Amino acid sequence: MSLALLTQYSFLITFIAFCAATFYIVLERDSLPVEYRATASIAACYLGIAALNYFMMLGYVPRDGTFETLVKFPTELRYVDWLLTTPLMLIKFPSLLGAASNRMLLILLIVGDVIMIVTGYAAELIFRRGGSANEAWAFFLVGCIAFLFILYLLYSVVSAAQEDALGPISEGLDAMKKFILIGWSIYPVCFILIMISNTPEMKVTRELLFNLADAVNKIGLAVIAVSAARAVARDRELKDAMARL
Numbered sequence: 001m002s003l004a005l006l007t008q009y010s011f012l013i014t015f016i017a018f019c020a021a022t023f024y025i026v027l028e029r030d031s032l033p034v035e036y037r038a039t040a041s042i043a044a045c046y047l048g049i050a051a052l053n054y055f056m057m058l059g060y061v062p063r064d065g066t067f068e069t070l071v072k073f074p075t076e077l078r079y080v081d082w083l084l085t086t087p088l089m090l091i092k093f094p095s096l097l098g099a100a101s102n103r104m105l106l107i108l109l110i111v112g113d114v115i116m117i118v119t120g121y122a123a124e125l126i127f128r129r130g131g132s133a134n135e136a137w138a139f140f141l142v143g144c145i146a147f148l149f150i151l152y153l154l155y156s157v158v159s160a161a162q163e164d165a166l167g168p169i170s171e172g173l174d175a176m177k178k179f180i181l182i183g184w185s186i187y188p189v190c191f192i193l194i195m196i197s198n199t200p201e202m203k204v205t206r207e208l209l210f211n212l213a214d215a216v217n218k219i220g221l222a223v224i225a226v227s228a229a230r231a232v233a234r235d236r237e238l239k240d241a242m243a244r245l
Contacts, residue, residue, distance in 0.1 A: 003201065005065035007208040011058055014211045018051035021219045028226050036229035039095045043222035046088035050218055053081040070204045075128070078210060079121040085218065087113045092225050093154065093176065096169055097161050105157050109150060116146035120191070127195065136195070144188055151181060172228025176221055183217040186210075 022044055029040040057077050062069055090109040094102035123139035126132065154177045162170045190206045 002065050003204055003208070004067050004070060005063065007070055007204050007211070008061050008063045008065070010208055010211040011054060011061045012063070014215045015051060015054035015058060017215050017219060018047055018054060021222060022047040022051055025222055025226060028230070031233065032226065032229040033233050035098075036096065036232065039092050039225050039229060042088050042092055042095060043225060046085040047218060047222055049084050049088075050081060050214065053077060067200045067204055070207055071200050073203075073207060075124055076121075079117060079124075081214075083114070083117045086117060089218065089221055090150065090180075092221065093158050093173065096173060096225060096228070097158070097165060102157075102161065105153060105161075108153055112146045112150045112153070116143045116150065119143040119146065120187070123191065133195075140188070140191060140195075147184065147188070154180060166232055168228045168231030172224050172231075175224045179217055179221050179224070183213060183220070186213040 025040050025044040025047060029037050029044070032040055057073075060069065060073060060077070087110045090113055091106060093109065094106045097105075119139045120143040123136045123143065126136040126139065158173060158177065162173045165173065186209060190209055193202055194206055
């Protein structure tokens, strides 16, 4: 299978994966402890948004194995997705910890994320329209600083707060932080690759990497959060059973 055809089909596969993941989270929601159901609702929301957005993107991606349509793919659709879904992904951290007591953390995460997405799109737009490379790199740098700020919040504020969290929740938060650290790093790397080598092959490769990163990061983060909440439910059921003996 050619790179172009593989990338084109990856849009369809990712769309189906998001639909399945949304359905799974919705089904699992009522089996979770009450205090963690909001986290599942948030996950279902951003997965549903991602599924709808990929359905829209499928209309721009025929499966004919050619590079032309992929090279001209409207990147704006991705930024619409990210502007809506990435804040929801980050909200899951204070949600698992108890949103009421972490309101400032929630606000700072959203502000940092919006800055990251907006400046990233500005850098992309300047580069695609043949603007100043220095200006594009400047916006990209601001976006990277915002990303580092998000990581700082996760590895300082969240890490401190999770010391008082239940074991499964703390372990889940640790895994989720790794998804943000490693998984989200793919996006700036893809931008750098295009700035260095703006060939049709690199553009198509970037779309493939974006699809893979979107699926792994969004679905992985949702499954980890729900699994942590389910572990809490199992622990409670076990303690109740032991108490009845």
